[in-house]
Amino acid sequence: MATLERIRNKSGLLIIVIAIGLLAFLLGDLMSSGDSIFRRRNMQIAEINGTSVSYPEYQNYVTELEDYYKLNSRSSALDENTSYQIREQAWNQMVQDIIMNEKYEDLGIAVTADEIFEMATGKNVHPQIRQMFTNPQTGVFDRAQVINFLQQKNLDPNANFYWLFLEKQIKKERLFAKYRELIKKGMYITTAQAKAEAEAKENKVDFDFVVKRYSAVPDSAVTVSESDVKNYYDAHKENYKQEATREVAYVSFDVVPSDEDRQMAEAWIENSKVEFANPQTDAIQYVNMNSESNYIPRNLKFEQLSSTLQGFVQGASENEVYGPYLENETYKLSRIVAIKQMPDSVKARHILVNDPALADSLFALVKGGANFAEIARANSADQGSAINGGDLGWFAEGTMVKPFNDACFENPKGSIVKVETQFGIHIINVQDKGKPVTKYNIATLERNITYSSKTNQQVYAQAAKFASMNNTFEKFDEAITADNLVKRYGRSIKANDRTVNNMEHSREMVRWAFEADMNEMSPIFEFGDSYIIAFVTGAKEEGYQSVAAVKSSIERRLRNDKKAEVLIAELNSKKQGNDIAALASAIDSEVMTASQIDFGAFQVPGAGVEPALVALATSSKVGEVSAPVAGNNGVYAVKVSNVTNNTVDLEAEKAQLSQSVGFKVDYQATEAIRSKAVIADERSKFF
Template identity: 50%
Template sequence: MATLERIRSKGGVLVAVMIGFALFAFIMTDLLSSGSSIFQRSQMEVAEINGESVSIQDFQARVSEMEEYTRLNSGESSLDAEMVNRLRDQAWNQLINEVIMGEKYQELGIEVTSAELLEMVTGTNVHPTIRQLFSNPQTGAFDKEQVINFLRSKQYDPTANFYWTFVEQQIINERLFSKYSSLLENGMMVTNQWVESEANARNTKVDFNFVVARMTSIADDEVSVTDGEIETYYNNNEEEFKQDASRDIEYLTFDVEPTEEDREQTRQRLLEMREDFSNPEIDAAQFVRINSDIPFNGRYLKAEALDEEIRGFVTSASENEVYGPYFEDDTYKLTRLTDVAQLPDSVRARHILLRQNPQNPNEANEIADSLINLLNNGANFAELARQYSEDQGSAVNGGDLGWFRQGMMVKPFDDASFFGNKGDIVKVETQFGTHIIHIQDKGVPTTKYQLATLGREVTYSSQTYQNVYSEATKFAALNNTAEKFNTAIEEQNLTKRYGRNLNKNDRQVGALESPRQLVKWAFEAEPGDLSPIYEFGDQFVIAVLTDITEEGTMPLADVRSRIERQLLNDKKKEVLTERLQQEKESGKSLQEIAESMEEEVQSATGIDFSAFQVAGAGVEPALVALAVFSPENELSDAVAGNNGVYLVEVTNKEKAEVDTEQVKQQLARTLESKVSYQLLQTIREDAEIVDNRANFY
């Protein structure tokens, strides 16, 4: 377990550095295998990936495994809802990757052998993940003996065994994908013709003048698009109009907020506590820990570091005097002056850290006493720190921590350093172990104040909660149709909110807190249905379903105007191209053509084929290509771009030497990059995936 504890601190980056494949889930007993009907099985199917069915039990086992791994890495005993949702999404993506890539590996006979795995773990080419986990903390070098010892001992520790199995499967999956992608990379090549073409494009920089005929110069009624043209475009480009299933809702929120009566009750409660809080015999810090909504902060602060209201109080108050109640940050507060001290802003110290030995709890304390005795008899602190201190960061510097401000160290260490005297050598216990501290120097002391602040956040009472709930219930009862819902909102001047294009797996609707149930309801309701009253955080919500969009191809009626606009623009480009071409063939200069088109001649300098955009034109790859490949001092043909139609006149061309070998290497890296970033995405796009997660989460 000791080794596992150490590698946990390094394991947090594992998920990020991997391709994203996870350990295959523990195979659970099929609860539906005996006497189950096909209908029952389909009810428990969370996914179908390329014909392979995945049950909710298997998927949840995978999620649970990922949650356990995350808890081990973070040291946390529980995960919040946001993290669980994130891990669920990650498990989903990894499930898809494993299934679709597993088919590819099996088809091509790609595998990772036992010998290959051993080489990745203990060989000469250790996998980066293993190298990171088992590096020597002092030297940073990989320690193969640590790996071997861990592998020998993990069988006696189920937690360590689980952790290792998870990591091992990740590196196997990463190596499988690496082999597959390497096959594609090796099958691609950069041809000499490609290199030559790219080099020629890069070795030319041009200065040019240009005129743009913008589409806005032609009114919509000057061109026309027929119904037949729209239908033909629609039929030939159906992929453009694919849509996911979605829902639109309108909803009303009833916010549960503290009333003035709630505020006054909180203030009165604090007034009742004021007498006890100001009692010198009562420990102010303990009183705050028990009764306050804000934690006790024992730091000593200068008056100028305090809020103006409190500053005026502390500079004239007596010790244990209490100020308040006063209102700040939605909280009523009482502040007690607990101490005034002369303290420096910073201290310089060095230390020797001795960690606790679980088998001998007194060992560190005994060694510390022996070392202090040596120091008191003239021993060199720096040499002892280098020899004995387990704080490796400071030990190499003789234990020197440099100058530090109050609050930068844990409290016992902080107190010993700031309240001790220059030159003192003191022993202190903290959660890190036993420290021997040498206070080397202290800054100039100034007056500082320690305060204890008792705070009670103003929250709504149960009566306020009931009143708002009753209001929501009454609204829902009286306005139980979509028409009544909208009429009431208008008559009562309420604020309607909208949730548009909700997908079945969405977990967010506006600013609502965890509104997953509302999304699920939207996919079960019919247009015009009103939802039950939902409670999300401090809000009650009533919604109406306004629209349903089914998965598939958008109806022509929904995209008709979009297609018409595209076709109108295309026809405008055709008209403008013809006009500009005629102007050019008439023998006019670029300036004369610009004047006849009521445009201006614009200029661009130093443009090469790699230019992303042209000033005055925007992102126009067609314009860049036209300029680079047009002859010098000749008017080009008219070419349509994204934003209009262009004529170009190149005024200067400069040739530059281009390293063709460097170009070839860059093109090769581009190909390799495309494989890395697009391969998995492309395979996923071609897969047949049925996502039923919304039925379960």
Template identity: 70%
Template sequence: MATLEKIRSKAGLVIVVIGVGMAAFLLGDLMNSGGSMFRSSQMEIAEINGTTVSLPEYQAYLTELEDYYKLNSRSAGMDENTSYELRETAWNQLVQDVIMNEKYDELGIEVTSDEIFEMATGKNVHPQIRQMFTNPQTGIFDKQQVINFLSQKNNDSNARFYWMFLEKQIKKERLMKKYSELLNKGMFITTAEAQAEAEAKKAVVDFDFVVKRYRSISDSTIVISESEIKDYYNKNIENYKQDATREVEYVSFEVKPSAEDKEATLDWITKSRAEFANPDTDPIQYVKMNSETEYADRNWKKEQLSIQLQDFVSGAKVGEVYGPYLEGETYKLTRLVDIKEMPDSVKARHILLKDPAVADSLFNLVKGGANFADIARSNSQDPGSAINGGDLGWFNEGTMVKEFNDACFNGKKGDIVKVQTQFGIHIINIQDKGTPVTKYNIATLDRQITYSSKTNQQVYAQAAKFASQNKTYDQFNESIQSENLIKRYGRNIRQADRKVSNLENSREMVRWAFKADLKDMSEIFEFGDEYVIAYLTGINEEGYQSLASVKSAIERQLRNEKKAEQLIAEINNNKKGNDLNALASAINEEVQSANDITFASYQVPGAGVEPALVALATTAKQGEVSAPVAGNNGVFVVKVTNVTMDETDVEAAKAQMKQNNAYKVYQAYQTIKDKANIVDERIKFY
């Protein structure tokens, strides 16, 4: 029977996202149907298309993901980044479940228990299950392992949870696949369409062009009325949607080590010197017990050490100590542990094995004279070197893991040795060794200069004093100026943001900003090494940006449109025959050139990012001066000088179009999601 441990090692966290090309939204169905899971609650955390979601219901999603993560990582705890990512994944799954289940019900799409069983034990086994229950020795999927596991999983709570989690993922993937296939049937690609696509993309053009930029017309000559701005705003209102955001202003009191703290650190390292330098003290163990930085068991060439230590090791004897000395914000003592003549590099080959019995057998074979390279090619479980007979080439000391490194650098040329590392058992053949050089082994005791609790309390007292004396926003600004403090800003803060500006772990300020009223002062926040006091200075609710906030952008757009009309008229009036140079001279511009431009080109040298110019150049007739076209920064006229036709495979074009259709399925989901009425109030609790 495949044990849970074997399954876990094969599956990893990849089960959380299943399905090629749909990773962005093929997430698990973490709630079984059988009556609505969404019931009204006083602890509402969201509303999705009229469906109310309570905190316990969201927490059910989150807890299952957290349990799955812990089971795979073999860890009882999670850092803040992992917790955040799981919360976001749980939210995305919850939203998808609600809005897509509505679609599945509407279209009559379902997955039966028979289909699930077929994907587990039938002819077309799901790739994830196939991977989990494939015999590693034979590489063959073992259906009996699945059956045995299913019959016994109820005796193991972890195994049962693991399987149920996987089953839900597979079910959700199958539902989305059926939905995708339904959409794809409406996006059938004909050979004629693929041919047209291939033709459109195969032109590679060289062309000359002239641009008359909008800045050539003074803004003051273009009049934009208030009614024009308002009409544009109303017609394009959907372009001005906005999320709820907040603006804050804050002052930070950073906690830094004081002169007293620095002196205390120097005093500690100075007092440690006598014991560290004592011949009876084991310097390596002393560093392991007392240093903030771990001992690095390496032999260094002089030039690999800092300038200070280069001078020290050049004339020091084993056991001598250098320091205290300061590097950055850390005081250090360094003791010379050993001096060796060692090669700087070694050439070796190896055979990597997992099974100790097999390793012993092959070790005896190569020690007895068997062809090392042939055995490596046939047996080594390091595919990168096995193909080359196990050859690793030349490598410097410290490149390989310690056990492997020591075996190679301490052995003799021609030796065949066996050593175990975290990767398995290595049979190593030391093929050659470089010229010996002098190397130094050192042990460094260090202590970083950090602030004391006394210093921390002093800075907090400063922050508390500032907060008590500045209860209004006006006082806040006056004190910043009088005390020579720096006011900082947090702009466009969204509910889901994890921090404000560069403040460390400042999610709590985000939550405060969405609960506070305008011009409210915050409590004293502690973020990393800073105490922060903030005022809420701006509130933008979800909906549409006000006309006033986007007026200048609309005015600029309308102004450019009017300039484009004038420039197009000017170009048409000066355009005579097929002479681009004459046109350029008439409008006081120069002819520029661009080469090797295709329909997929992102930008044009000399013009910048101008999709309209790319489209014009790749569709214009060769040898003819085109009609003027308005772009992002000006009006363009082109004359194509050369066209090279790349032979684009029609089938390749069709495959690309199908791939684009797969992306359109993802876009379909995003469109459904964008149109859904989603109210996210997780900020109340997280």
């Protein structure tokens, strides 16, 4: 009590001390060279509905997904494309988490630890967990195995990480399921709604129609004022949102092999011929050590050889060499390693196991005459063939991995052999062999025609000279014409685009375009085998398009609206009772016919997608020419000739509507929320 009293008595002083200390901290932080407030702003990768997200926070998402991918794929490194896809997935997941967690918190939606445990071991186990802990032999889910895994997972960092990742995904899934169900419960389909929909579908109509298209009225006949355009723009401004984009113009200096480079490649292959053709030289080893491509151990039929080699092998013998010859910008020498009589295909069955002891036991059984098919069905890990007694059917040489292929093609019909591949241990029964044919085993020495460092330097010097002499857009434009170069364009480039016009590794150019000013020249970029010099020629910032930018499309729409008024008046004035043919003649049109159209139809033959025409036809009286209505392409009038009544099941219609609403919730709920979210994407600062 005494201690509590002392705290109370000194609380006023303590508050003052804290306030002074906090102020000093903030001032010191602001005045320091690396102040945390500005550092936080510099490290911001996004702002989502007012929530600032730092680069490290986003990177946590990326790292987690990368680790999960590596664990699943058993790989230690990621290629560029996979890394990009993971970053995109991490971004979308992070945005969804932030915008949805706001909703869950507002609505009090949560998932408890007990729920997670129930999804792992209860009556309704999550499908992914069920798949992980189902016995592949019996197909039965093993709850005891789940519990044992949960008790032991902390002993294995990989197992623990995998489970925590899975648990997080399951929790997110359950949260969204609860949110989704709340929305669905609030979107009940009433009997009145179902009845209205059913009645709309009960009638299918046959009708004649005429159209007077908007093009029949000259543009000069109607006037769209500036105020008309402005008023329409203001009323529909949300339709004119735009992302930030850039336009660039660029020239490419491509590095291609020179005549000297081609001669060097040809000389290299010529100089190699003597040693490669020497019968004492191991052709396979020589190719593997010196060629651009390794030796491929395949025995090829005559028909499988290139046309060039087909002419060579006829009458040739082992160790003969053909070439040099040029094929696909590569100089080649080909030497016949072997000529064999081999079956074109074989028929085999196998038993795949991973346990060496079990493999030895099963091998002994089938060698001793046990039923191969029954043993395969009971023991083979290759479930695709096990169901057929291990039967793989007929297959050509080169179809299977090499050890398996060689065992099948090099052993006699009826033999049972054991061989190991990357998939496990195979017990193979060679059941049959095709008729022997002549096959050729060929080793090919290759030398690609590539540009040298000298050629590369010459092209770079050319690009550098062009850049130094044409450092303004006007000079750039003139020089392209004068030097007979090709000006290329990158259009509507977005800040997070990976490439410009699919140029290899051109992300750097995208980042430059968003940092540069209008008509600013780029540095010399090196993308693949090209040097690129570019200028920024256009820039649109995120926000709304200007009235001027969308004026022509608005004018077109408003002009058609005004033309519709003119055409509706014309059709009304020329309507002659219920004679639609007379109306067609009066407006210089023709009568078209459509049949079996109901209210749910998307289009009308001869008219295209015209919802207004569908609504007009299905609501008009039989035998009367309707009042004209404006559609997408012109003004229409109809005359219904027949109505076919179909009985629509009210309850079935209600169920279908409910299902349709449910599907919309499933696929549109997140997108609807995301479309309303305020998201500032600043990833382009970092990637």
